[in-house]
Amino acid sequence: MSEKQQYKGIKVEGVQKGKADWYLYTDLCKGCGLCLEKCPMNAKGEKCLSWSNEVGIYATPAVQPDPNICIGCGACALTCPDSAIRVEKK
């Protein structure tokens, strides 16, 4: 594993009111949707995660958060069976 290796993925900046970045690696995401179920619902009944226009490794839709709603809790990263999601606090 060289340090220069790069990974294909989606980066959503500024979740949790700018305190964290959200990453999804499309070579790992299989589009199972378990993260969508574990994404917590806020008081207005909204979930930050939704299906993305990008696709994962099996050409099934990946997911993407709405940075204005996402609180960076990391429930999606914890549930993902393939470690495709990473929430990196700044």
Next chain:
Amino acid sequence: MVELLSLPPEIPSAQNMKVGASKFCPGCGHGIILKSLAYVIDELGLQERAVFGCDIGCSLLSWNYMNVDTVQTHHGRTTPVIYGVTRANPGTVGIAYMGDGGGLAIGAQHLVNASVRGENMLILLCNNTNYGMTGGQMSPTTMPGQITETTPYGRDCETTGKPAKGAEMVASIVDPGKSFVARSTVSNVRKLRATLKKALTNVANGGFSFVEVLSICPLNWRTNNKDTFGRLAKMEEFFEVKDFVVPEGLN
């Protein structure tokens, strides 16, 4: 928008990150269990001492999942292979990973005898209530009324008996002084990690641990992401999720 990222995925060092996406189906519970196990091995620093054995069935797809010494065994014989390893090389943390077929059907005799003798090993049983690799046939833990390939009208308990409850069975025969027996679920990953941590700590101290994890199988259950967790909730009502036997001194 897909772009090239320099930050690598967050993968524990006890997990093999070179293989990329695992061989499991989308949404498989094996990935959640093995990822949690790898985090716990990292946390306890057992990577050098651990030996991981996998069974036949969907669980054999974990043969290159872990970055620890791995052996892939005959169907149902993971338990004797792993306690053979720990007997030959004391101090090894043996982990036998199996499905409900390998643990409660063909491998039940080994599970019973290893539990009675209190072998120094962790038996990690993934219960997804069917035989996943062969297409979703009825297994010993299939719930009453559940539709599978071989029970198209739902499991009839009058002809096929009641589902096997592995953790209750093991809890009733183990030595309570040095054994840890629990049932956990993939719907609560933090609790699953806490349970696995207790189990591996007990094994590292020379005890016997058995953890049955209620898992999910969206492809063979033919459920989407919402219904998958709905069925898992029904399983949690039927199979009690708790620590059955906890040795003294293990919190």
